[in-house]
Amino acid sequence: MLMLLPFFFLLSSTFGKESSNQWSILDSPGLTEWISNSIGLILGVGGLTCALGVSLALLVTNYQFPGVRFFRWALLMPLAIPSYIAAYVFHGIFEYTGPLNQVSMTFSDGWYMNIMNPWGLVIVLSLVLYPYVFSTTRVALQSRFASYYESARSLGLSSTQRFFKVLLPLLSPAIAGGVFLVMMEVLNDYGAMKYFGVPTFTTAIFTQWFSLGDKNGAIQLALMLFAIVGVLAVLESRFHRKHRVTESHRSRTSTPRILKGWKSSLASTFCGFIFFIAFVAPVGYLLWLFSFAKRSRAVSEWFGLTTNSLITGIAGALTVQFLVLITQFVRQLVRGRFTFWIGKSISMGYAIPGAIIAIGVSAVAISFDHTFFDGLTLQGSILMLVFAYAVRFSGVAYQPLNAEAEKRSGRLFEAGRSLGKNSWALLKDLFIPLSRKGVLIAASLVAIDILKELPLTLILRPFNFDTLATKAFEYADDELLYQAALPSLSVILVGLIPVLLLNRLMRKP
Amino acid sequence: MKKLLWFSALVLMMSCATESSEPAKDAPEETVQETQEVNIYSHRHYDVDQELFEEFEASTGIKVNVVKAKADELLVRLENEGADSPADLIMTSDAGRLVRAEQKGLLQPIESELLNARVAKNLRDPQNKWYALTVRARVFAYHPERVSADELTTYEDLANENWQGRIISRSSSNIYNQSLLASIIANDGAEAATAWAKAVRENMARDPQGNDRAQVKAVAAGEADLAIVNTYYLGKMLNSENEAERLAGESVKLFFPNQDGRGTHINVSGSGLTKHSPNKENAIKLLEFLTSKEAQQRFADANYEYPVNPEAQASELLQSWGEFKRDSLNLIELGLNNARAIEIFGAANWN
Numbered sequence: 001m002l003m004l005l006p007f008f009f010l011l012s013s014t015f016g017k018e019s020s021n022q023w024s025i026l027d028s029p030g031l032t033e034w035i036s037n038s039i040g041l042i043l044g045v046g047g048l049t050c051a052l053g054v055s056l057a058l059l060v061t062n063y064q065f066p067g068v069r070f071f072r073w074a075l076l077m078p079l080a081i082p083s084y085i086a087a088y089v090f091h092g093i094f095e096y097t098g099p100l101n102q103v104s105m106t107f108s109d110g111w112y113m114n115i116m117n118p119w120g121l122v123i124v125l126s127l128v129l130y131p132y133v134f135s136t137t138r139v140a141l142q143s144r145f146a147s148y149y150e151s152a153r154s155l156g157l158s159s160t161q162r163f164f165k166v167l168l169p170l171l172s173p174a175i176a177g178g179v180f181l182v183m184m185e186v187l188n189d190y191g192a193m194k195y196f197g198v199p200t201f202t203t204a205i206f207t208q209w210f211s212l213g214d215k216n217g218a219i220q221l222a223l224m225l226f227a228i229v230g231v232l233a234v235l236e237s238r239f240h241r242k243h244r245v246t247e248s249h250r251s252r253t254s255t256p257r258i259l260k261g262w263k264s265s266l267a268s269t270f271c272g273f274i275f276f277i278a279f280v281a282p283v284g285y286l287l288w289l290f291s292f293a294k295r296s297r298a299v300s301e302w303f304g305l306t307t308n309s310l311i312t313g314i315a316g317a318l319t320v321q322f323l324v325l326i327t328q329f330v331r332q333l334v335r336g337r338f339t340f341w342i343g344k345s346i347s348m349g350y351a352i353p354g355a356i357i358a359i360g361v362s363a364v365a366i367s368f369d370h371t372f373f374d375g376l377t378l379q380g381s382i383l384m385l386v387f388a389y390a391v392r393f394s395g396v397a398y399q400p401l402n403a404e405a406e407k408r409s410g411r412l413f414e415a416g417r418s419l420g421k422n423s424w425a426l427l428k429d430l431f432i433p434l435s436r437k438g439v440l441i442a443a444s445l446v447a448i449d450i451l452k453e454l455p456l457t458l459i460l461r462p463f464n465f466d467t468l469a470t471k472a473f474e475y476a477d478d479e480l481l482y483q484a485a486l487p488s489l490s491v492i493l494v495g496l497i498p499v500l501l502l503n504r505l506m507r508k509p
Numbered sequence: 510m511k512k513l514l515w516f517s518a519l520v521l522m523m524s525c526a527t528e529s530s531e532p533a534k535d536a537p538e539e540t541v542q543e544t545q546e547v548n549i550y551s552h553r554h555y556d557v558d559q560e561l562f563e564e565f566e567a568s569t570g571i572k573v574n575v576v577k578a579k580a581d582e583l584l585v586r587l588e589n590e591g592a593d594s595p596a597d598l599i600m601t602s603d604a605g606r607l608v609r610a611e612q613k614g615l616l617q618p619i620e621s622e623l624l625n626a627r628v629a630k631n632l633r634d635p636q637n638k639w640y641a642l643t644v645r646a647r648v649f650a651y652h653p654e655r656v657s658a659d660e661l662t663t664y665e666d667l668a669n670e671n672w673q674g675r676i677i678s679r680s681s682s683n684i685y686n687q688s689l690l691a692s693i694i695a696n697d698g699a700e701a702a703t704a705w706a707k708a709v710r711e712n713m714a715r716d717p718q719g720n721d722r723a724q725v726k727a728v729a730a731g732e733a734d735l736a737i738v739n740t741y742y743l744g745k746m747l748n749s750e751n752e753a754e755r756l757a758g759e760s761v762k763l764f765f766p767n768q769d770g771r772g773t774h775i776n777v778s779g780s781g782l783t784k785h786s787p788n789k790e791n792a793i794k795l796l797e798f799l800t801s802k803e804a805q806q807r808f809a810d811a812n813y814e815y816p817v818n819p820e821a822q823a824s825e826l827l828q829s830w831g832e833f834k835r836d837s838l839n840l841i842e843l844g845l846n847n848a849r850a851i852e853i854f855g856a857a858n859w860n
Contacts, residue, residue, distance in 0.1 A: 030855055095723070096730040097753035112730065116718040197680045197718030199860050207682060210581030212848055292750035297556045355582060362589055369593070376593040459582045463548060463574035474554040474577060479722045479742055482750045
């Protein structure tokens with residue numbers, strides 16, 4: 001309930017007063033463009049990440065070719081690159097004063113291109129977001145379906161038939177889960193969209209509220225955005241229900257097939273190519289920028305920035321885990337519609353732009369302070385920032401934890417209870433040990449998101465509190481890309497910690 | 510079990526962090542004497558600001574605390590915090606937001622003879638609720654081979670047909686474009702401004718995108734002939750660490766528009782005193798420090814901004830561009846016409 005408070009505050013402030021000009025936003029001239037851009041982007045990025053993620057996951061799990069062990073974890077690494085950093089990095093690589101043009105100028109007229117259009121944005125976002133689909137698909141491929149696939153093979157189905165008739169339907173819940181996460185990230189992206197000049201719902205919400213001071217309009221837009229998310233969520237859970245597969249009791253991992261000849265070089269080249277453009281190139285470009293950089297404060301403050309990033313990342317991830325675990329546990333104990341909806345609704349924050357959550361959370365904190373303290377105590381504290389992260393990112397943790405929980409139905413709990421255990425014992429001895437892997441996966445995902453997070457941190461942070469992400473953004477926003485290089489590289493490096501943890505967790509079935 | 514222990518340890522840690530990082534707010538009688546401080550909500554995030562704050566701290570013993578975010582969001586935060594807000598100063602990189610803060614009743618008048626003597630009347634609020642700290646001009650960066658000098662006249666002229674497919678500018682979500690249009694609304698009227706925005710949008714060589722540096726690079730690359738940019742970004746580019754960027758900057762020339770008329774559009778960075786400022790005296794002291802000749806010189810040299818204090822000199826680079834006539838329009842007009850400007854951009858399909 002606590003998690004929903006910010007939304008109540010926002011809604012009551014919109015519809016409480018000034019009910020006369022409700023839905024005035026519908027007359028806004030840009031509305032059709034925001035809708036078409038937003039939908040175009042989620043379809044484009046969704047499709048491309050789906051193609052990249054699924055094909056790469058299939059390759060590295062089902063086949064054996066040179067470098068496959070490396071690619072299994074390396075292909076996850078672009079997840080550590082924040083999308084706004086990717087936006088300025090890729091534009092920088094291809095632009096007139098970028099390295100490509102400088103190198104090619106030495107032997108020709110030079111070559112550069114402008115990637116700042118919706119197509120460029122789709123590709124840039126896909127390159128840093130495909131790991132979501134890659135990871136969910138890989139987990140599914142590893143743990144569950146090996147046996148089905150083997151049987152299909154022994155039944156003599158051709159490889160195309162096997163792919164479309166057996167594998168794809170079996171994988172679709174996992175793919176849908178990954179693509180859903182991708183679409184959420186796209187809808188909520190602000191930095192990259194603004195840099196590329198592509199107006200979407202999220203950028204329109206910012207303009208409406210912060211530039212035009214039209215809170216009503218902004219919240220109405222947020223509600224529309226929320227409706228789109230609702231449709232996506234329903235579609236995603238359809239996939240789950242339609243294709244639910246009982247896990248085979250002893251899913252054994254199939255031995256990957258060894259690719260030979262041109263097929264194997266093609267597989268290596270493809271994986272290598274994606275890894276190169278999605279990770280090596282951006283990191284290399286940042287290093288190149290860094291080599292130019294004059295001394296900036298980011299160097300002397302580096303240690304503090306990194307500590308702050310780590311503290312907020314860890315504290316946020318743990319808080320989210322704690323809250324989501326409790327709701328999941330209650331759901332297991334009391335199975336019913338009400339608890340189901342409570343569980344679902346805490347993931348709402350994932351569908352709402354960070355800045356809106358920030359204002360909602362600070363409204364809650366301020367009224368809390370007025371009730372209990374003399375002056376502002378909670379407002380502008382790290383505690384509030386962590387609470388805001390929890391509101392925003394519980395949805396990220398909800399997915400993997402829920403997946404784990406669904407595997408086990410309520411029967412274990414009934415059994416436990418019939419053995420006379422009380423709730424506490426159930427939580428301690430049964431629920432927590434059983435959820436361990438889900439918890440760690442969820443915690444890694446949340447930590448990655450928090451490390452990259454911008455609007456919440458910018459608006460809610462206490463005095464003199466900078467993180468790597470905020471520093472990188474500040475320099476980039478001032479068009480000081482050279483100074484932005486160090487904090488950007490550091491965000492990526494720190495982000496690799498949870499990414500690699502995620503990889504370890506996924507490897508063990 | 511382990512997890513629970515962890516969690517409680519964390520909560521403990523966070524509460525400590527909270528206490529230490531928080532400027533003391535309760536029991537104001539004591540704190541005013543004990544810890545001298547001043548709290549700023551700032552949209553400016555330049556290293557030179559931080560250095561100046563540290564110097565102020567060293568010379569006065571007053572601790573400067575800063576939260577940096579976008580001005581729009583900081584204003585909403587300030588508004589929500591109301592009378593309890595710890596903020597003393599709001600610092601923005603344009604006049605429009607300061608006017609908005611004033612209109613929302615978030616500011617109070619400042620009484621300082623020193624500030625009044627240093628900052629010209631059109632560069633401050635009529636009731637002295639805010640003062641400009643630095644000035645930037647919005648100018649044309651053009652390619653000397655593709656644009657002849659006699660083609661260059663005024664902002665208004667960019668709407669003419671001979672500029673078809675030759676102009677570029679950044680997105681209208683940028684405050685400097687909003688303020689430019691606001692100044693045109695104030696000078697020429699809303700109707701003329703609407704026609705201007707539409708015509709200029711149609712004359713553009715490409716959809717608005719990227720930042721000011723990107724516009725200059727596009728002119729250097731031959732994608733367009735003329736870009737509307739801030740002097741301050743051009744200064745940074747000409748002093749870039751990357752040679753290719755310096756060359757791009759050097760391949761364009763700078764033109765101050767409307768010199769025969771009202772003068773070139775300027776915008777400012779500035780700072781206002783919050784209505785419920787808990788450390789009012791310290792805040793005014795800081796503003797006086799930032800407008801001093803020495804501090805102004807630092808702004809000018811490090812950031813290629815024009816100083817507001819006439820005693821300070823513009824940087825060598827800025828001086829080499831020559832003196833220019835500034836639009837003497839009172840800067841509050843930029844704020845008053847801001848919402849109108851955003852609407853007009855929307856109608857002109859200028860993203």
